[in-house]
Amino acid sequence: MSTIRLQRMPIAPARIALVLRLLSVVLALLTTAILLWATGRDPIALGAKVLSSTFGSSFGLEDLALLFSPLIYCGLAVAVALRIGAWNIGAEGQFNFGAFCATGIALFVPGPTWLMLPLMALAGMIGGALWILVPTLARAYADVSELITTLLMNFIAMLLVYWVATGPWLDPSGMALATTARLPVSVPPIWGIVHWGLPVAVMLAIALALVFTYTRWGYEVRIAGANPGAAAYAGMPVKRQLIAVMLLSGALAGLGGMMEAAGTVGRLQGGISNNYGYIGIMVAVLARAAPLGVLATAFFMAVILNGGIVLQSQGLTTHTVLAVTGLILLYAAIGDEAAHYKILRNKTGES
Amino acid sequence: MTDIPDPIQQRLGLAPGTPPILALKGVSKYFPGVIANEAVDLEVYPGEIHALLGENGAGKSTLMNIVTGIYKMDAGEVIVEGEARDFGSPTDAIEAGIGMVHQHFKLVRAFTVAENIHLGWPDTPKRISRRVLEARTSALSDTLGLAVQPEAVVADLSTGEQQRVEILRVLARDAKLLILDEPTAVLTPEEARELFVALRAFVARGNAVIFISHKLDEVMEISNRVTVLRGGRKVATEWTERCSEKSLAQMMVGREIVLTEAGQRAPLPKDTPPCLSLANVSLTSDQGTVLKDISLDLRPGEILGIAGVAGNGQRELTYVMTGLATPSAGTITLDGKDVTRIGARAMAEKGIGHIPEDRLQSGMAPTLSITDNAVLREYGQPPLTRKGWFSPRGAGNLAREIAKAAEVMVPDFAMPARNLSGGNQQRLVARREMRIADKILIAAYPSRGLDVGAINTMMRYFVELRDQGVAVVLISEELEELMNFSDRIAVMFHGEIMGMVATEGADVEEIGLMMGGKRREVAA
Structure with a gap:
């Protein structure tokens, strides 16, 4: 008599893991298609519409690029923190506060564009780092889970931006609701409406990949993230590294916020973060915290988000998109685990 | 089985032919590359406190985990009151009257003593008030001679008190054989003395205790018989009164220690300054x-x-x-x-x-x-x-x-x-x-x-x-x-x-x- 048994292997073969990743995306889309079909819609026509609207015109591609860019910043922010074993759930808040600080500089400090842009970028990064400072110190010195604290900080930053955009910094022209005046300086465009925020993000991803592979600091972060006990054993300053990496994480999200306010939107408005910080978590997790992987997964999520906008124009709710992203993450997690198993067929001998 | 009266039963004051509560025959357990236990025989009779002595890694805990169904043995037999058993889980073991108190307590710290005693116990009624739970706990505590405060939250108790709750929890389920894994490691000397009194009272009612330890003085004080394990194998089972701390130490660390010179070496000058x-x-x-x-x-x-x-x-x-x-x-x-x-x-x-x-x-x-x-x-x-x-x-x-x-x-x-x-x-x-x-x-x-x-x-x-x-x-x-x-x-x-x-x-x-x-x- 032969039986089928599953054997767990210590490492998942890379090829199988990749195949299952792709399969998980297909399954998520298939599940969505079935649900759409069950509610009386035509999933194939909707899918074709999404693809043609996204890739079929330069407008679609430009929109895609504008979604791609903030997702890289937020994905990198979360990925960098994951490297040292910290969960930055607060990229959303750091993004908002970075945008807020950069806007403050733009609105209230006069100066030439060549000086203003670096200054605003710096303000964005410092803002993002400041927004994660308290959770960082609490984690490093009081062992308070950064998962909760970074999340809670999001609400403060979001409400702060809503408040200044509807109150003290409200566009004096009286033409707008919940937004500041147009910023006097903006990140210059590179292609259509796509601005320099995108190439900078890509370069940052490459630079981070190099830093993590080719510097002593990168090696130390790798050890400290994988096993703080081993890092302490080797005499590495684990706390200092944790603090540095988490602040870097905040700064990346903050820079993303600056690029959004000064590039894509051109002003600070309520809800400017558009959930990029939260989707960044998914981007980083799917990329397994690899900076270059973030480029791929951020692009993929940008396609999904853009698809969502198209679907909305077809009368579906935004929740459809959230459901799709959730399904992908779910199937990917199942796939990652399943990749560890080998199917064995063997004859049962003695019991 | 012979009709000749067994001296063990006689010495423990039992009727001739009384079967052991627990008997192990040739129990072996292998982990990849490691012999955890091999061919271990052990008999524990009613009314005895049986010490299981050995260094860390000698296989004491593994053996008891086999008895209580946490591990599956690879060879051998576990016989409980004359019946061959192979427990699939600690729950099966406790139903057969064998309960174990581990070194790390398995209590819910946020629950009260009464709640912990009744947790996961089939005899606990489906609907029961806090007052009844506490009354039942006091009654148990009185009959079994283990003083606990039923309404106290476990997290507020000292380790000694927590251990009493853990023991009461096992005894409440009518355990006839109580296995304690290094119970005194967490106790003050005073608490240890209290524990010993409770254990003696427990075996006097016709029950038995297996007492895992590597402390010689305790073994000498509390046990009737002692079984020494070394390297996963049984070295000997002896009446404790026939042993001394010295002979136990010798059995525990091994008789056959061979002194071999570790290569030729230059003698170390006596006045070498320390590094x-x-x-x-x-x-x-x-x-x-x-x-x-x-x-x-x-x-x-x-x-x-x-x-x-x-x-x-x-x-x-x-x-x-x-x-x-x-x-x-x-x-x-x-x-x-x-x-x-x-x-x-x-x-x-x-x-x-x-x-x-x-x-x-x-x-x-x-x-x-x-x-x-x-x-x-x-x-x-x-x-x-x-x-x-x-x-x-x-x-x-x-x-x-x-x-x-x-x-x-x-x-x-x-x-x-x-x-x-x-x-x-x-x-x-x-x-x-x-x-x-x-x-x-x-x-x-x-x-x-x-x-x-x-x-x-x-x-x-x-x-x-x-x-x-x-x-x-x-x-x-x-x-x-x-x-x-x-x-x-x-x-x-x-x-x-x-x-x-x-x-x-x-x-x-x-x-x-x-x-x-x-x-x-x-x-x-």
Whole structure:
């Protein structure tokens, strides 16, 4: 008599893991298609519409690029923190506060564009780092889970931006609701409406990949993230590294916020973060915290988000998109685990 | 079965032919590469407290985990009151009247005593008020003679009280055989005395207790009979009154300790100045005082053995010697310079290597590649790092070099280190540490997980290091290993050094007694 048994292997073969990743995306889309079909819609026509609207015109591609860019910043922010074993759930808040600080500089400090842009970028990064400072110190010195604290900080930053955009910094022209005046300086465009925020993000991803592979600091972060006990054993300053990496994480999200306010939107408005910080978590997790992987997964999520906008124009709710992203993450997690198993067929001998 | 009255039953005052509550016949359990238990026979009769004695790793806990259904045995029989049983889980075991209290309590800390007693107990009614729960608990507490406060929250209780709750929880389910895993390890002497009174009352009602311990005095005090395990096998079962602490120590650590000279060596001049000195070093942690007033000198070119049952401060001693922990009192000097608080990195840079006892928690990052793990000590120096730039190629070269010297076959250096066998991990860590140990090598249980051949190789390396003038601290539970390779042996017990003996002419029994807490009168 032969039986089928599953054997767990210590490492998942890379090829199988990749195949299952792709399969998980297909399954998520298939599940969505079935649900759409069950509610009386035509999933194939909707899918074709999404693809043609996204890739079929330069407008679609430009929109895609504008979604791609903030997702890289937020994905990198979360990925960098994951490297040292910290969960930055607060990229959303750091993004908002970075945008807020950069806007403050733009609105209230006069100066030439060549000086203003670096200054605003710096303000964005410092803002993002400041927004994660308290959770960082609490984690490093009081062992308070950064998962909760970074999340809670999001609400403060979001409400702060809503408040200044509807109150003290409200566009004096009286033409707008919940937004500041147009910023006097903006990140210059590179292609259509796509601005320099995108190439900078890509370069940052490459630079981070190099830093993590080719510097002593990168090696130390790798050890400290994988096993703080081993890092302490080797005499590495684990706390200092944790603090540095988490602040870097905040700064990346903050820079993303600056690029959004000064590039894509051109002003600070309520809800400017558009959930990029939260989707960044998914981007980083799917990329397994690899900076270059973030480029791929951020692009993929940008396609999904853009698809969502198209679907909305077809009368579906935004929740459809959230459901799709959730399904992908779910199937990917199942796939990652399943990749560890080998199917064995063997004859049962003695019991 | 014969009709001749069994002396065991007679001596315990039982009717002739009374079957044992529990009988084990040829029980064996193998883990990959390790014999946990082999061919163990054991009989426990009503009315007896049966001590199970052995060093850490002798297979006591594994054997009891088999009895209670946590592990499946690979061979043998478990017979409970004359019936062959093979429990699938602790729940099955408790239904058959066998309950175990583990070293780490399995109580819900946020629940009250009464709630914990009734949790997961089929006799607990589906709907029951707090008052009834507490009344039932008081009644149980009275009948079984274990005083507890039913309404108290477990988290607020002392360890001794928590243990009573744990025992009551087992006894409430009509256990006839109570297994206690090192119950006094967490108790004050006063609490231990109370426990002993309760245990005697329990067996007087025709029940039995298996008492796991490695403390000789306790075993002598509480047990009727004692079974000694060593290396997973049974050494003997004896009436306790026929034993002495000495004979038990001898059985526990092993009779056949052969003294073999660890290679030719130049005699160490008596006046060699010490390289590392600990003066009145104490260490306090969350668990209290873990090191107490330790003074010792380590001389270049010697192997200093540290004997003792694991968990008596050896780990903490390695921590203060390698800069991983800063002593709360006392000073540490290295070549005459105060190094008490210079930290782990500086100590490593000064030539102190450290093979840690828990390599997966502190010696390695198991999820990272073998390369990353192999270079953990030398990553910051050329040729691996120049001006902050790290060379993955240089790291790969060094990793290959270390693996080659450690005689570890590595199919893929990018593979996570956790995929290596325990023995191979140990060899890699040992080699990595020997490379930086210019002055001192601190090796905690270096032979753990290694086979005999690999142990010999490792010990040969230690002897080579010693001959080059490196001081080696060898922490081990294997007395034979210490006797064979060290020049002097210090014995630790409860964070203190009980005594220091020169290996030449050392009395194994005396070391065994010191391991059990007897202080040596004259210092060596």
